[in-house]
Amino acid sequence: MTIALACQQLGKRFDTVLALTDFNLSLQAGQLLALLGPSGCGKTTTLRLIAGFERPDSGEIHIEGRVVAGPQGFVPPENRRVGMVFQDYALFPHLDVAGNIAFGLKGGREERRQRTESLLSLVGLEGFGARSLQGLSGGQQQRVALARALAPEPALVLLDEPFSNLDTHLRVRLRAEVRAILRATGTTAIFVTHDQEEALSVADQVAVMSAGRMLQVAEPWRLYHEPVSRAVAELVGESNFLPAEAEGRVARCVLGELDLRQPASGPVTLLLRPEAIQLTGAGQVRIEEVQFFGDHQRLRLRLADDTGLTAQTDSRRRFQGGQGVGITVNGPVLALPA
Amino acid sequence: MAADLTRGFTRFAAARLGDTVKPSGPRLPHLPRLDRHQALQIIAVVTALVVLLPLVWLVLRATGAGAEGLAWALRPRTLTILSNSIVLTVTVMAGALAIGLPFAWLTARCQLPWRRFWLIAGLLTMVVPSYLGAVTLLAAFGPRGLLYDLLATVLPLERLPDIRGWFGAWLSITLITWPFIALPARAVLLGSDPALEEAARSLGHGRWQVFRRVTLPLLRPALTGGSLLVALYTLSDFGAVAVMRYNAFTRAIYLQYTSSFDRERAAILALMLILLTLLLLLLERRLGQSRNGARLGAGAPRRLAPLPIGRWRWPALLFFVMIVGLGVALPVAVLGSWLTRRALFNVTPPDMGMLTATTATVSALAALAAGALALPLALLLRRRHSRLSHWLVALTSSGNVLPGIVVALALVFFAARYLPAWYQTVPLLLLGYVTRFLPLAISASRSALEQISPRLEEAARGLGQRPWQVVLRIYVPLARASILAGIALVFLSVMKELPTTLVLSPIGTRTFATHIWSAYSEALLSLIGGPGLLLLGVSALGLIAILLRERQPGAAPGTGVALLRELPRRARHRVGHPCAFALISHDHRPGLPAARQAL
Numbered sequence: 018m019t020i021a022l023a024c025q026q027l028g029k030r031f032d033t034v035l036a037l038t039d040f041n042l043s044l045q046a047g048q049l050l051a052l053l054g055p056s057g058c059g060k061t062t063t064l065r066l067i068a069g070f071e072r073p074d075s076g077e078i079h080i081e082g083r084v085v086a087g088p089q090g091f092v093p094p095e096n097r098r099v100g101m102v103f104q105d106y107a108l109f110p111h112l113d114v115a116g117n118i119a120f121g122l123k124g125g126r127e128e129r130r131q132r133t134e135s136l137l138s139l140v141g142l143e144g145f146g147a148r149s150l151q152g153l154s155g156g157q158q159q160r161v162a163l164a165r166a167l168a169p170e171p172a173l174v175l176l177d178e179p180f181s182n183l184d185t186h187l188r189v190r191l192r193a194e195v196r197a198i199l200r201a202t203g204t205t206a207i208f209v210t211h212d213q214e215e216a217l218s219v220a221d222q223v224a225v226m227s228a229g230r231m232l233q234v235a236e237p238w239r240l241y242h243e244p245v246s247r248a249v250a251e252l253v254g255e256s257n258f259l260p261a262e263a264e265g266r267v268a269r270c271v272l273g274e275l276d277l278r279q280p281a282s283g284p285v286t287l288l289l290r291p292e293a294i295q296l297t298g299a300g301q302v303r304i305e306e307v308q309f310f311g312d313h314q315r316l317r318l319r320l321a322d323d324t325g326l327t328a329q330t331d332s333r334r335r336f337q338g339g340q341g342v343g344i345t346v347n348g349p350v351l352a353l354p355a
Numbered sequence: 356m357a358a359d360l361t362r363g364f365t366r367f368a369a370a371r372l373g374d375t376v377k378p379s380g381p382r383l384p385h386l387p388r389l390d391r392h393q394a395l396q397i398i399a400v401v402t403a404l405v406v407l408l409p410l411v412w413l414v415l416r417a418t419g420a421g422a423e424g425l426a427w428a429l430r431p432r433t434l435t436i437l438s439n440s441i442v443l444t445v446t447v448m449a450g451a452l453a454i455g456l457p458f459a460w461l462t463a464r465c466q467l468p469w470r471r472f473w474l475i476a477g478l479l480t481m482v483v484p485s486y487l488g489a490v491t492l493l494a495a496f497g498p499r500g501l502l503y504d505l506l507a508t509v510l511p512l513e514r515l516p517d518i519r520g521w522f523g524a525w526l527s528i529t530l531i532t533w534p535f536i537a538l539p540a541r542a543v544l545l546g547s548d549p550a551l552e553e554a555a556r557s558l559g560h561g562r563w564q565v566f567r568r569v570t571l572p573l574l575r576p577a578l579t580g581g582s583l584l585v586a587l588y589t590l591s592d593f594g595a596v597a598v599m600r601y602n603a604f605t606r607a608i609y610l611q612y613t614s615s616f617d618r619e620r621a622a623i624l625a626l627m628l629i630l631l632t633l634l635l636l637l638l639e640r641r642l643g644q645s646r647n648g649a650r651l652g653a654g655a656p657r658r659l660a661p662l663p664i665g666r667w668r669w670p671a672l673l674f675f676v677m678i679v680g681l682g683v684a685l686p687v688a689v690l691g692s693w694l695t696r697r698a699l700f701n702v703t704p705p706d707m708g709m710l711t712a713t714t715a716t717v718s719a720l721a722a723l724a725a726g727a728l729a730l731p732l733a734l735l736l737r738r739r740h741s742r743l744s745h746w747l748v749a750l751t752s753s754g755n756v757l758p759g760i761v762v763a764l765a766l767v768f769f770a771a772r773y774l775p776a777w778y779q780t781v782p783l784l785l786l787g788y789v790t791r792f793l794p795l796a797i798s799a800s801r802s803a804l805e806q807i808s809p810r811l812e813e814a815a816r817g818l819g820q821r822p823w824q825v826v827l828r829i830y831v832p833l834a835r836a837s838i839l840a841g842i843a844l845v846f847l848s849v850m851k852e853l854p855t856t857l858v859l860s861p862i863g864t865r866t867f868a869t870h871i872w873s874a875y876s877e878a879l880l881s882l883i884g885g886p887g888l889l890l891l892g893v894s895a896l897g898l899i900a901i902l903l904r905e906r907q908p909g910a911a912p913g914t915g916v917a918l919l920r921e922l923p924r925r926a927r928h929r930v931g932h933p934c935a936f937a938l939i940s941h942d943h944r945p946g947l948p949a950a951r952q953a954l
Contacts, residue, residue, distance in 0.1 A: 070553050094556035101557040107550035111572035120568075121558025169559055 020082070021046040021173055021205040022067065027076035029062055036062040037229045040076070044173075044207065044222070049199055050234075051220035052209045054252065059229040060209040064175045067207070068101050069094035081172045100166030102176040106158045108150050114161055115146035121169040136164040139198060156187050163195060167202060174199070176208035180215065192219050213253050217241065225249050241290075243278070247353050250288050255315075257289040257326050263352050271324055276349040285352040291315065291329035293347045296336075300343025302326075307336050318344065395735040399747040402728060406754045406790050409769035410629075413761070416768060417626035420619050428623050437627065440590060440603040443524055447589045448582045450529035454678060455536030455581065456574075461671055462537075463544035466661040468668060473675045480682035481534050482894035484851040484868070486594025487887055488682070489527040490875050491689040493518065493598060501689065523599035530682045532588050536581035543577045544570070583639045590632055591758030593854040598875065604628040605760045605854070612858070618768055625761045632757060687891065693884030705870060705882055711889070714866040717781065718849040721788035722796075726842035728789065729796035733804050734826065736797075748797065754790035763787055763858035784859040791855055792845045799841025803834035847897045851890060 020043055027040040037059045044050050052060045065071045067078060069085065069092060077087035080099065085092040100121075108117050115133050122129040137143055140160040150158065159179065166174050179195065180188045196219050199206050210216050216223045217237040224234040232252075233245045244250040247258060261270035263281040268274070270287055296316070305325075306317040309332065316336060318326040328344065336342075417424065427433065461467050462474045495501045498514040506512055518526070551573070555565045593605040600606070604624060611621040664671060732751070735744045754762050766787050770778045777783045807830065815825045831838070853868040860869060867886045874882040 068553070068557055070556070093561075094553065095559045095561055097557070099557055101554060103550040103554060105548060105550060107548055107554045109551060109554075109569060109572075111575075120555065121560075123559070165554070165558070 019046045020044070021048075021080070022207075023077075023079040024063075024067070025077045025079075027063070027066060027078065028074050029059075029066060029071065030074055035229050037066070037073075040229075040231050042224060042231065042234065044205060046205050047203050048205060048221045049196065049219065050207045050222045050224060051216035052207060052224050052226060053213060053216040054211065054226035056211055058226045060211075060226055061177055062229075063226075064101070064177055064207065064209055067173070068099050068175055069097050098169070098172040100169065100171035100174040102159075102162045102166050102174065102179050104178040104181060106162040106182075108158060108161060108165075110150060113146065114142065114148045114150070114153070117150070117161055118146075118164045118168050120165060123169075132168060136168055139167070139202070140164045141194070155183050156191055159183065159191060160194075163198065167198075167204065172205065174204050174206040176206060178209055178211070180210070180212075188215075195219075217253070223253075225252055227252065243351060244288070244353070247286060247288075250353065255291050255327055255329070257291065257294070258353075259287045259289060259324070260355065261285050261287045261352070268350070268352055271320060271322060272344070272346060275346055277352050278349045279352065281352040284355040286355050288351040288353055289326070289346060291327045293350065294318075294326060294328035295345050295347050296328060296330055296334070297343040297345060299341055302342050302344050304336055304338055304340045304342060306338055318342075395731050396744055396747075398728070398731045399735055399744055399751075402732065402793070403747045403750045405786070406751045406793075409765035409790075410753065410757070410762070412769045412772070413622050413765035414626055414629070416619060417622040420623060424619065424623050427620065428627060433624070433627075436602055436604055436607045436624070437631075439521075439601065440628075440631065443521065443528070443596070443601065443603055444586045444589045446521075446525050447528045447532060448585050450525060451533040451536050451585045452578065452582065454529065454533035456540055456578070457671075457674065458533065458537040458678070459540035459544055461664075461674075463541045464662050465664045465671070466668075467664070467671060467675075473679065476679045476683060477537070477675070478534060479895060479898070480531055480678070482891060482898055483531055483682065483686050484594060484853065484890065484894075485527055485531055485592050486598055486853050486868070486872060486875075487690075487883075487890065488531055488686055489523065489595040489598035490871070490880070490883065491686040491887075492527055492530075492681075493523065494689050494693075494880060495685055501692070519599050520601055524596050524601040524603070526681075527595035527599060528589050528592055530678075532585045533678075535584040535588065536578060539577035539581050540574055543574050547573050579639065583635065586635050587632065587756065590628065590635070591760075593758070593760050594872075604631070605758055608760055608764065609854070609857075612764060621764060622768065625764055628758060628761055636756075687888070690884050690887040690891070693881045694888060696881055696884075705874075705886065707885055707889075710865060710867060710870055710886060713864060714850055714868075717784060717788070717864075717866060718846045721785050721792070721849045722842045722846035724785060725789050725793045725796040725845045726838060728793060729800050729841060730826075730831070730838065732793075732797050733800035734830065736801050737804055737809075752794040752797070755792065755794040759791055759852065759854040760858065762790055763855045766790070767858055779861045781861060781864065784856070784861070784864070787855045787859045788845075788849045788852065791852065792848045795844045795848060796838075796841035799837050799844060800834055803837030804830060807833050843897055843900065847894055851894065 022042070022044040024040055024042040027037055029037040040059075040063065042050075042063075052063060054060050062071065066073050066086065067080075072091055073086055078085050080097060083092075084090070085097050109120065112120065115137070118136050119129050119133045122132055124132075133146065134143075137146055140163055142157065142160055142164070145153075145157070145161075150161075153161065159182075163174075163176075163179075176195075180191060183191060192215060208220070217240070221236065222234055223237055223240050225232045225240065227248060233240060233249045235243075240249070241254055244253060250256045250258075259270045259272070261268040261275070261284070263269075263277060263283060263285045265280050265282070266277050268277055268281070268285060268287055275287065301321050303319045304316050305319050308315040312332060313329055314332045314336070316328045316330070318328055320326065326344075420427070458477060462470055462477075467473065493500065496515065496518050497503070498517050500515070503512065503515050506515070551569055552565050555569045560568065590603075591605065593609065596603045596606045597609065604627065608621050608624045608628065611617055611624060732748050736748055766783065767778075770783055774783075777786075811829050811833075812825050815829050816822075820828060850866070851868060853872060856866050856869050857872060860866070865873075867890045870886050871883050871890075874880065
């Protein structure tokens with residue numbers, strides 16, 4: 018496997034604001050990486066550094082083994098072979114659909130035309146070439162932007178919050194489409210998002226960022242079930258944290274003795290995902306609130322010692338606020354540093 | 356309402372029949388009143404008639420000449436006037452583009468030393484009236500001007516080449532019109548989505564290619580719209596052309612009117628100029644194309660980092676020094692030198708108190724009248740569905756689109772024929788000013804009113820306010836800053852206006868503009884110093900005051916950064932639609948409000 022992108026110890030500062038510090042990332046060719054984090058955490062800055070719109074203050078960026086930014090020099094964006102899909106698409110308003118897609122193409126007229134045609138059909142916009150942008154829906158504009166970025170066969174495609182301008186329904190559909198297109202073309206891509214569901218469902222690898230730092234890079238399953246820190250667990254999915262005393266493969270906490278995924282010792286914090294908490298018959302745990310979603314429901318629980326927990330179950334059983342239930346924990350749990 | 360009417364009618368009928376009917380309801384029924392919309396439309400109709408009737412009369416006078424008139428219009432001497440006007444317009448457009456585009460680019464995108472200073476100093480060229488610019492240029496570079504005096508001390512020169520004629524007119528007008536191009540272009544450069552250029556970079560284009568393939572196409576509507584304003588200004592300018600003795604239409608019309616008092620021929624020339632102006636508007640409609648470079652999505656707006664220009668900053672600085680030097684410093688310096696030299700001459704100095712009082716009075720009266728009239732018309736324009744009212748208001752803007760000399764002549768002819776009591780009176784002069792500058796006040800109020808959500812009006816009505824109360828309690832307070840800015844703009848324009856004042860003012864009524872004109876005509880240049888400097892000073896202060904006022908947080912954008920930025924685009928959409936008239940004509944100094952963001 019070849020490494021498509023490597024960032025080493027990147028740092029970037031805007032005036033007094035530290036946008037990025039000690040940022041490391043490496044991405045294998047053909048993979049799709051999601052850059053996940055709250056707004057203002059440095060995701061977009063990372064993309065702009067990779068694309069060459071900003072210069073890093075320190076560190077190096079390698080694209081396909083070539084240094085494109087670092088102490089030795091700086092390759093301008095037009096020579097990086099990095100395609101970009103902007104949040105607002107940034108389609109050229111003075112060109113039609115085909116003109117936008119062909120913008121970055123070199124070669125003869127016929128060659129460009131054929132490439133444009135094949136891209137149009139790749140993104141499902143056959144026959145739209147001569148259309149002006151005004152008539153396009155948000156989803157269609159998005160696809161034109163993707164086709165334009167893919168046209169020059171870039172080494173890497175960057176997508177900045179690609180789905181944020183679309184309504185929920187369309188967003189879900191387009192995610193799948195974009196993923197399929199990137200897979201079909203074997204494109205290496207990074208997309209920025211603050212939507213964890215989007216990151217987990219679309220990407221091969223998810224990088225979690227916070228306050229200009231990279232917290233963890235992992236495949237979605239691992240990230241969800243084995244976050245390296247409480248901060249990552251909080252950014253990805255819902256969590257219950259319980260203080261506990263670990264010894265080997267067991268930890269003792271307010272819920273009694275629980276099995277651990279990995280051995281640990283001393284004071285730890287246990288991570289219990291809501292769906293790991295199972296509700297049994299009547300018991301001492303009081304249900305404070307029920308949020309019903311149709312396909313599942315989420316319950317706010319209060320233990321006898323006043324600890325609050327969130328549990329999630331399927332929606333078949335009917336619960337009411339104030340009801341008393343018993344709980345058990347399903348499967349081993351993760352121990353995080355206290 | 357129908358029920359009201361019936362009830363009222365029955366009661367009326369009963370009264371006629373001698374019955375004594377006691378009112379049954381708590382109050383007497385009243386006749387159905389005009390609703391606000393109708394009242395506004397009546398104002399619009401009357402305004403449109405007042406503006407248009409003189410022009411119609413002028414056209415009738417011209418066409419009344421028939422075949423003889425046509426033959427006269429097609430004489431080689433008349434056609435020379437036409438070609439003079441066209442040559443001047445085209446060359447001024449080229450010159451304004453050559454200054455305006457680099458100015459916009461350098462101040463919007465480059466790391467230029469003292470960027471803000473150059474921007475503001477450059478914009479100050481807009482406060483120089485064309486006749487004053489031309490007179491001072493002539494004084495400096497004329498055959499025996501200041502430059503000659505300077506050179507003659509070291510060189511054995513007889514005289515310098517005469518700059519009067521095409522060159523002088525071209526230089527004077529170019530020096531004050533380039534901001535029409537620079538300001539919208541700069542607004543596009545600042546306002547367009549930086550991601551567009553970044554996208555082009557990431558698609559393998561170098562800086563120059565990006566400029567050519569993305570930036571320039573985005574700029575095109577701004578450049579087209581700006582050039583059109585430059586062309587309209589050039590065609591309608593009277594001062595510079597007259598001072599430089601270049602025989603374009605405006606000067607020829609004035610000469611025809613004053614020297615021979617041949618109204619028919621003056622009317623024919625005026626009609627030709629009107630047709631040329633209309634042609635220009637049609638041309639813009641064909642050239643314009645919709646471009647929208649504004650960002651679509653959410654996210655914080657971002658600006659491109661200023662481009663370092665390295666060694667190029669020296670030629671760039673020279674460029675700015677030239678523009679500011681010729682456009683601003685030179686008029687001020689020449690006027691100042693006249694002020695100090697005045698003692699040498701044995702002429703009566705002008706009565707500055709009287710001049711100032713007259714100028715201020717007529718300007719203030721005209722500005723207040725325009726402001727009062729603009730509000731109802733701007734309110735009418737809020738009702739988008741009313742095509743008729745849009746037409747009417749658009750038609751009133753013809754007073755501003757057409758050259759001042761034409762509008763003034765039309766009024767004089769009309770008054771001489773139908774309103775002899777008004778002829779040569781101050782009210783007629785004020786009417787002329789309002790005709791000329793009402794659209795400035797309308798567009799100022801309008802862009803502010805457009806910011807106000809219709810929900811506010813509905814909420815106020817729901818809380819029991821009548822339409823006129825809504826105007827007073829919602830619209831006026833919210834749009835106050837812009838309404839005042841519009842009034843100030845009219846005040847400044849009237850203060851500087853030459854052709855209207857020259858033609859319409861009663862004998863003995865002198866403003867700064869006419870005083871400067873007659874002092875120049877009588878070659879008493881030293882008398883120009885004081886009034887000239889005062890005119891420039893007040894204009895500059897006015898500009899700054901309007902800008903500062905609009906900068907206050909929360910102030911609705913008045914005369915309209917937004918309007919200016921959208922001017923070319925909207926003009927295209929609506930040239931077919933009469934509003935384009937209002938938009939294009941928007942002002943002969945349209946950049947002024949856009950300068951707000953610059954400060």
